[in-house]
Amino acid sequence: MIRTKNRACTGKRRHDSRDEAVEHRARLLARGAVRLAVYPCRRRACGGWHVGHLPKPRTTR
Numbered sequence: 330m331i332r333t334k335n336r337a338c339t340g341k342r343r344h345d346s347r348d349e350a351v352e353h354r355a356r357l358l359a360r361g362a363v364r365l366a367v368y369p370c371r372r373r374a375c376g377g378w379h380v381g382h383l384p385k386p387r388t389t390r
């Protein structure tokens with residue numbers, strides 16, 4: 330089987346709705362994950378939601 334270049338989505342859970350992603354994130358946080366964000370996928374072909382690390386840790390100051 331030949332896979333297309335879907336690197337952006339591979340290895341990540343895809344959720345159909347934001348709620349699902351939020352729930353998944355909560356589970357990860359419960360296991361000790363930190364700074365995870367729920368975000369809509371950039372890829373139109375995907376059209377889902379993902380849970381991932383924030384691009385930049387936000388500093389308050």
Ligand SMILES: [Zn+2]
Binds near residue numbers: 343371376377378
């Ligand atoms: Zn995606």
